[in-house]
Amino acid sequence: MDSFFDSLPIMESHYCRAKTQKKYLLPEWKTKQSLYKFYQDDRCKSRDVRPLSIATFYEAFDAKNLGLYFPRKDQCKKCSLFKVGNLSAEEYSEHQQKKEEARIEKDKDKNEGKIVFTVDMQAVVMTPKSKLSSL
Numbered sequence: 001m002d003s004f005f006d007s008l009p010i011m012e013s014h015y016c017r018a019k020t021q022k023k024y025l026l027p028e029w030k031t032k033q034s035l036y037k038f039y040q041d042d043r044c045k046s047r048d049v050r051p052l053s054i055a056t057f058y059e060a061f062d063a064k065n066l067g068l069y070f071p072r073k074d075q076c077k078k079c080s081l082f083k084v085g086n087l088s089a090e091e092y093s094e095h096q097q098k099k100e101e102a103r104i105e106k107d108k109d110k111n112e113g114k115i116v117f118t119v120d121m122q123a124v125v126m127t128p129k130s131k132l133s134s135l
């Protein structure tokens, strides 16, 4: 069972990392039920194994700390590029550093009682076939 979940393509949270340890699946599966169906059809039938019950499957899914819906704000072009090897380690490390600095600044403002408002200006919809040409 673990090997099935481990084989699924996941995206780790980027902007949400401080708040969540959840790992999000690519939005290929909109519901747990559709993931279960994929498990039955793709995994079990091809290996001629009897599938687990849907309840056991859901339990295992939750135990793995997986999530179905990938928050829109989690998409980051630079991180995605680094993942597929299209961004140098230097640029990535600089990017990570800037991100950390921004987070510290935001926390500082918050702690000073300022109202902090952040907006993600670009919604990138992630699909297994990315439309990001640079990938």
Ligand SMILES: [Zn+2]
Pocket (backbone or CB within 6 Å): 014, 076, 077, 078, 079, 080, 095
């Ligand atoms: Zn990033």
